[in-house]
Amino acid sequence: MHARIIRAVLALYPAAIRERYGDEIAELLATSDTPARDLVDTARCALRDRLTQRTEAMTVAQARIAGVTLIKLVAAPFMFGVLLLALMVTAGLAADVTGAHEAAPYWGTLAVALAVASMWWFGRWMAHSGPIVAATVVVPAALALGVAGINAVPRVGDVLGAVRAGSLAAVACWAVGATGLGWAVSVLLRRGRRAAAWLSGGTGALLLLDAVTAVYVFTALPPERAPRHNAPLWYLSTMSWWDPGLVDGAYRQLQDSIKMLPPVLTMCTVFLLAVVGVTASRSRLAT
Incomplete structure (x- = not known):
């Protein structure tokens, strides 16, 4: 072996x-x-x-803290969604105020980028605020549970995809993949291989998010509506306003179906990597 x-x-x-x-x-x-x-x-x-x-x-006090942390993790995707919506509304207002409506897609892409980037800070802050037991397993599971919970709420859940079965399938696949990704990054960081950890983490995150976007499309949209040879472009399209007609040959049809699911899962992924980075570094120093 x-x-x-x-x-x-x-x-x-x-x-x-x-x-x-x-x-x-x-x-x-x-x-x-x-x-x-x-x-x-x-x-x-x-x-x-x-x-x-x-x-x-674990003492009683530590168990109480762990329980509160778990609740925060489950609720985190809701906060992610609120932040993303707020930034996107702000971007829309900025386009209206400036009168540059043709630049609205760029404002929207910037809003998504800011929301995703803020997760790195938020994840590190949460990891520093208290220990998270078995972070590589607990964090993805809790975040996936939170996203699935939002998806289950009538009407509200529609923001995470028009087809609920597709959203749930994508979230389940994300949870499994994110657990493996977090574990791999954690192992590399504990060995002091920071460059390899973040290179594999970034590459793995992109591949994972591309895959879960494809899972949604495969589940929710038939091949005649979403030709499968366009699969490598689906995630990129959903994270921006670039769409050469990937669904029904029309602009923004893919975005209208999958909605905010890819940005929210991207925020969850960045948050996970930030938490794992802190917890793995802390464990390495402790040993």
């Missing part, structure tokens, strides 16, 4: 267990006759030990 894979799995263990049994576990994995199964079992045990260790050490 590849040494890098073994080291990545060992990184899941708490530091004390890793220092005491790491060499023994690595040797067993390296000489295993069933490497895939043993690797999965080892990863499962490592996550269980890490969660158990943190749970046992």
